[in-house]
Amino acid sequence: MSDPLDTVFAALADPTRRAILSMLLEDDMAVTDVAEPFQMSLAAISKHLTILTRAGLITQEKRGRVKWCKLDPDAMKAASVWMQSFGQFEPVNLDSFERFLEQELAPPDTKPLTE
Amino acid sequence: MSDPLDTVFAALADPTRRAILSMLLEDDMAVTDVAEPFQMSLAAISKHLTILTRAGLITQEKRGRVKWCKLDPDAMKAASVWMQSFGQFEPVNLDSFERFLEQELAPPDTKPLTE
């Protein structure tokens, strides 16, 4: 009924949810740990996590009494591809972005020093 | 007050607004012409257009009694770059990603040459 892009973009529109995604970029986390840095209730964070899950941006797996949250970048990639179709991004130089990523993803010993 | 990403993603979350953006990809259009293919009132489309404008996704310029709508890909670019960071997994160094963004989003005359 509703385009997956609806739910993905709607999920990304909230700063709390984007912050959660950034946290999960570094490591998988339990719900309680996700909630810790925020000033809202655990229930509120739990709702944010189900929204992210339904959007396909994360997956949740229960092990014991702990539910682990894991980034799932596929849905974001779909949205990203949609946005690319507005491709006149010339000024922002996706080329140099790719070079940046290549650098970042290279094995550590091939990386040029940045400091 | 609110992160520009909030308004950009929120604007993109509505299918009508995404359709409008796709239409504007082909050519600039007057408000009435934007509204024509949709089954909702002109006033509704007008609201959608102000949301897109506030998000920075389009610009509107009035000439005579006609208001022309034009795609403005800069805001989308910022959102797109934000999303790119999730496409590739773990090893992305967020610190240097931020440095990259500062560089990219800086005024052109302050940018170091990349070629």
Added chain:
DNA sequence: TCTATATTCAACCAATCGGTTGACGATTTC
């Protein structure tokens, strides 16, 4: 078994959203 921890559920709330309608101001055209 009793208790503490992890998470969700259910009910509620105010604010926002996406739509409508009708009136209105500005501009063009006859």
Added chain:
DNA sequence: GAAATCGTCAACCGATTGGTTGAATATAGA
């Protein structure tokens, strides 16, 4: 000047959103 066109404004509506609280459900550990 009168009439038609372009677009927004204002008020209203029902549905959704983002948050709260308190109770409920699992699971783990003593």
